[in-house]
Amino acid sequence: MEDTDLVVLWGSNAREAHPIFFHHVLKAINNGARMFAVDPRRTSSAEWADVWLGIDVGSDIALSNTVAREIIHAGLQHHEFITHATAGFDEYAESVEPWTLQRGQEVTGVPAAAISQLAHEYASASTAQLCWTLGITEHHNATDNVLALINLALLTGHVGRYGSGLVPIRGQNNVQGGGDMGALPNRLCGFQAVADPELRGRFEEVWGCSIPGEPGKHISLMHEAMDAGELRALYVIGENPLQSEADAQTMQRRLSGLDFMVVQDLFLTATAELADVVLPAAGWGEVDGTFTSSERRVQRVRKAIDPPGDARDDIELISLVAQALGHHWPTPSAEEVWDEVRSLSWMHEGMSYQRLEDLGGLQWPCPSEDHPGTLYLHGRLWEEETGPKAPFSVVQWVPPVDTLSEEYPLRLTTGRRLDSYNTGVQSGRYPSPRRIHGVLDLSPEDAVGLGVLEGDLVRVVSRRGSLEAPVRLDRSLRPGLAFMAVHFPDDTDVNQLTIDAWDPKSGTAEFKATAVRVETLVPS
Amino acid sequence: MTMVEEPITIIPARVGGVEVELPLGSTVLDACRRAGADLPTLCYGPTMTAANACRVCVVEVEGSRTLVPSCSRKLEEGMEIRTDSERAMHSRRLVMELLGSASELDRAGPDLERWMRQARAMSGRFGPAEPETPRVPPEPGHHRPPDTASAASVAEPARVEDELYVRDYGRCILCYRCVDACGVEHQNTFAIAVAGRGFDARISTEFDVTLPDSACVYCGNCIAVCPTGALAGKIEWDMREQGTWDESRQEVTRTVCSYCGVGCNLDLHVQDGRIVSVTSPHDHDVTLGNLCIKGRFGWMYVDSGRGV
Amino acid sequence: MDLRDLLDQPTSTERAAVDDLLGSAPSGWDGGEITPLDGHVAYGGHEARARRHLLLPALHAVQDAVGSVSKGALGYISTRLTVPPAEAYGVATFYALIDTRPRPATLIHVCDDIVCSRYGAEALKQSIEAEIGTPGATTSVGGSNVGWVPSPCLGQCDRAPAAMVHRAGTGYQNVAPAQLATLTGLQFDELPPGLIHQDRSTLTLLRRIGVVDAGSLDAYRSSGGYETLARAITMGRQDVVTALETSGLRGRGGAAFPIGLKWRGVAEAAGEEKYIIANGDESEPGTFKDRILMEGDPFAVVEAMTIAGFATGATKGFAYVRGEYPVAERRLSGAVDQAREAGLLGADVAGAGFAFDIEIRRGAGAYICGEETALFASIEGLRGEPRQKPPFPTEHGVFGKPTSVNNIETMVAALAVLDMGAEQFAAIGTERSTGPKLFCISGDVARPGLYEVPFGTTLRDLIVLAGGLREGNEVGAVLVGGAAGSFVDGDTLDMELTFEGAAEARTGLGSGAVIVFDETTDFGPVLRRIAQFFRDESCGQCVPCRIGTVRQEEALARLAADRPLGTLTDELGRLDDLAKVMTDASICGLGQTAASAIQSAFRLGLVGAAR
DSSP states (O other): OTTOSEEEEESOOHHHHSHHHHHHHHHHHHTTOEEEEEOSSOOTTGGGOSEEEOOOTTOHHHHHHHHHHHHHHTTOSOHHHHHHHEEOHHHHHHHHTTOOHHHHHHHHOOOHHHHHHHHHHHHHOSSOEEEEOHHHHSSTTHHHHHHHHHHHHHHHTOSSBTTBEEEEOOSSTTHHHHHHTTOBTTEETTTEETTOHHHHHHHHHHHTSOOOSSOOOOHHHHHHHHHTTOOOEEEEESOOHHHHSSSHHHHHHHHHTOSEEEEEESSOOHHHHTOSEEEEBOOTTSOOEEEEOTTSEEEEEOOOSOOSTTOBOHHHHHHHHHHHTTOOOOOOOHHHHHHHHHHHOGGGTTOOHHHHHHHTOEESOOOSTTOOOOSSSOGGGGSSSOOSOEEOOOOOOOOOSSOOOSSSOEEEEEEOOTTOOTTSTTGGGSOOTTOOOSOEEEOHHHHHHHTOOTTOEEEEEESSOEEEEEEEEOTTSOTTEEEEESSOTTTOOGGGTOOOOBOTTTOOBOTTOEEEEEEEOOOO | OOOOOOOOOEEEEEETTEEEEEETTOBHHHHHHHTTOOOOOSSOOTTSOOOOOSOTTEEEETTOSSOEETTTSBOOTTOEEESSOHHHHHHHHHHHHHHHHHSOOTTSHHHHHHHHHHHTOOGGGGOSBOOOOOOOOOOTTOOOOOOSSSBOOOOOOOBOOSSSEEEOGGGOOOOSHHHHHHTTTTTOOOOOEEESOGGGOEEEOGGGOOGGGSSOOOOOHHHHHOSSSSEEEHHHHHHHHHTOOOGGGEEEEEEEOSSSTTOOEEEEEEETTEEEEEEOOTTOTTTTTOOOHHHHHGGGGGGSSOOO | OOOOOOSOOOOHHHHHHHHHHHOSOSSGGGTSOOOGGGGTEEEOHHHHHGGGGGHHHHHHHHHHHHSSOOHHHHHHHHHHHTOOHHHHHHHHTTOTTOOSSOOOSEEEEEEOSHHHIIIIIHHHHHHHHHHHOSTTOOEEETTEEEEEEEESOOSOGGGOSOEEEEETTTEEEEESSOOHHHHHHTOOOOOOSOOOOSOGGGOSTTTTTTTSOTTOHHHHHHTTTTHHHHHHHHHOHHHHHHHHHHHTOBOSSSSOOBHHHHHHHHHHSSSSOOEEEEEEOOOSTTOOHHHHHHHHOHHHHHHHHHHHHHHHTOOEEEEEEOTTOHHHHHHHHHHHHHHHHTTSSBSSGGGSSOOBEEEEEEOOSOGGGGSHHHHHHHHHTSOOOOOOSSSOTTTSOGGGSOEEEEEHHHHHHHHHHHHHOHHHHHHSBOSSSBSEEEEEEEESBSSOEEEEEETTOBHHHHHHHTTSBGGGOOEEEEEETGGGSEEEEGGGTTOBSSHHHHHHTTOOOTTSEEEEEETTOOHHHHHHHHHHHHHHHOOSOSHHHHHHHHHHHHHHHHHHTTOOSSOHHHHHHHHHHHHHHHHHHOSSHHHHHTTHHHHHHHHTTOSSSOO
């Protein structure tokens, strides 16, 4: 990152959500790199940009396709790379052809000149990093959004090279590690397909049991299964779905309707309150193991203090549950579990605890103990033998599901603030002087229009629910755009408002685009 | 661009007559340390461009009229360096004496204590330090005449403005590390700067507004680089005031932050079964010792009366 | 960048002052009117941050207009220039001429430095105090709020006591000699540059002062102006640099670095972007030569800078003029404007196919900014803190680019080299100190003023030239080189005024200040004023200087009050220790010379009897 010539932050407020990653962006900037920010809000990240493109929520594909057309029309695409390493360019080029700068401006709201500047600078930079987070993925068409960005990297050759790449920044300390371990409906540890009998067989052999070949359900499908009465029991480990999932009223109904729910957590969360059984878990600082960070770096986490009371390590709790169910599971150490992972997942095989200790972590793939780990992926695309070509994807812009109307004229989007995290279960428990409690951020112009002042209590109403929140004026918002943080479900549960329209490919709900109206409340 | 391993050029130099060889781009300080010299440093931080302000690391370099700050001077081929000349030792002693005469150094750690002892530095020789007074707005170019009874000092009441930080500027030696860490070296928030001039220069927010009213984002990256305890986490500061802070009873465990996915390494400092402070290792390439507010302070949930 | 909005808004006057300088704000994000377009695009980043160098000019603009810089004004400037407010505050509070607290609309700066304090300043201060009150107090005089502050040397030592008046909305005026009635009457005429007692036709550097209209390019041209540029262009870059090398011309600002070497360094440095800086931040107590040159012959400075640009390949020049020199600034600005209009600055200078232009920058009351690396920081919009050398300015100067910084007198002397020829120039003076040299004589002489003599003139002859001592007294001591220089006593009057002669006499010519003290002088207060000066002017960056200057002043104060800490020997040992650490270990010349005059006075036994 530090050595790149251009950074595009697209749907990412890394300055607040990933502050230390942003340090590396700042190093790049201080080394002379240019920066573009694509975000509906002019966030504290966007303030660092040479150009901020304030798109309308959910118009990312329109912007991406417009940028692509401009690059192609200016002849700035990376011809050799496209020929050598990609597939489907012609069809893609044809698909973006209608996206003139003018049309792009109409759909995204961003002036054509700024779109053109992004196109020209991104395509002309010798190296460029295209980074995104939930601003791209928390939409009903999340996967298409991501594909639209990948298209731009393929078009310009900004992938698989030192200083050039696609950088999805992970929101959770170990969400990457969860994926690595196979906490996915269709993958086993090391991203090995469940459906592949040969791969599955290796696991069955080691585990001494049979594994169903059918992929499981992702969270949105689980919700449907609950609604259909097919899914009757739930074991929740370290999640607070009652407050973190979109459309909270529906979630309440779903979880309450289950026959049985176990919650294993550090705290008695709102979800845990609904559980039949709560297992007290030991948490961070109290257990050993590994986390995998955004950059695929596996690092050791260590026990520093004893867990309070009866709280137990998750490994132990799971083993105890298994034993209670009549299985003869041992209670392995974290390292023993890890060594089993290494025996089954080729990409982790070279990462012994000793090496992780000595080297301060390793980036997968790391297939053997003499392998240094992998700094960046997709380098193969630049090699003589590329392997499978990287396909362009034709993606069509579709507006957000929750449409604006006279009745719901404001676009509400959501996100994080610097000092807080997710539903606030952890981050709510330290005395941050920067804490902004549950508020509705409005543009100063909208506040004037509504006749409200900073601090006034208003009712925010969506097609699904409503809540009351004090108003906070935020200059980073333009008229028509409102913002709420996700951290204070107990005061202002923004998911009372959000829509659970979800992306069929990733299962992610459209947290980022809700249509609301604001009603002023008569002061009591 | 590609990542090219630049060939490393090795250059020779002599420190106190001892031949050393270091890569081109090394500093005189690197050379001195290689030669085994226990040179003091205060404003120098391993993860930052040398501020070159305190001058406690000066050495003699043949051909140079004045002494040379070893931390910021690049090593040149064939340099003849002396760390223990009378002149160099004199200046290093005086710098420590001057600092000690103006600032409270009792939390500056064992290294400074040792250096001062070895140099026989006597901070009291300039008279009793002026007692604590509230800070006045800067008036560059003007100052009160000396009172002939005390030595002007930077003593001022500690600022406890929130639950995370204490700014105890009576301990400040104006090494610029906090400013640089908050600024261009790491955090780029620029909530604090040096304001005023000369002896009246102080670390300050704009118009000396309180930290909560400033641009501060409470990353604590200033605390991480403060060499004298002028900036401290409130838990640590309180414990020190109460006399319960005891590093000999602390264990440090390295782990990874529990919040976002960047993978910042944390060192948990545990005393009597409780986390009392969280830092990040300077040599970790993700953080370079830096954290955000969540990493540095957000761990308190662990200790927040849990027990399901 | 993460700019936190200051809640205070600028007043319309403050906003207008900033907008006059910077133009009106291009968008709502820059502090201007918010338009719908602002909701969808913002431009910032590198280009916005690159405007930081306008910080000091913007602070000046507000200070000029309203007399101080309020929170609202600082916030507006920060937004306009993408400078964090804390940093802008740090810069504002670095300068004595920028007030960050409200002050009266009229502020009188009364010089009480070495010379003025002996020539009427003390009485003047007393009468002002009786009329207005203590420094910082405000009184209404004729319907206007007036206050006063003491000031370091204002560079008017030949007509002490000096004062400078700043009226918000009007500007700065020098007054010298200053009387209470003139100051509080608030009616001033522009001062002439100063009396030149020598016959101008016999002089080289001063030949136009008071003779040729300093406000007219035509007058300058009819007195031979711009012939040198034509000659330089004919000679070509290489030969100009070679001529300067051959001439032996060394810098007149204090460091005595050969100008030819400097210009060659910049000419041969890699890169396109290079700078010339004319250092007119003359602040050394007792020095006023550069002021007189800038006020009396500004076109010569412009022409010399243009030649420097031609010879080195620099296309941009800064003339950094001391904030206390309003006339010099006006004259230089006028000269630059006229030269530009006449095609003698700009994209194609004099039709000779090279580009060069000049921007005037005003200092704001900081002696340290005369130090070249501190001057860079000041131009860049940072606090005027010196940087460690190496790297040297010819490689890594202002904005990190190759830069030649030359003192004003050096610039004018460079013209003389090309006019008379390098050999001719080198024939003047001694082998190692060539050419004519300006000396500012002040203190107890009959005709204080600026004198041009060939290098090698003795100190005695110079004093004779200035009419000898007043009232037939004998010399007690002479402070050569200003506060940063050293005293020599009556036995040393035959020293040759050359770089090498000064070194032999354990002093330095420095800026060419020669302050004469007669035998009746009580040197105690003189030394304390010098100590006070360095304590006030230390930038505060390095410990030896920041704290050393304080401890030095404290020790002198204790000695004066007869309250030594320990024995007298202890105090002298302490002063000696402080002198050593400041000289050996300070970053820049300020700290390195902060003990020099005081140490020399002790060495010569000037204090002791007088204490």
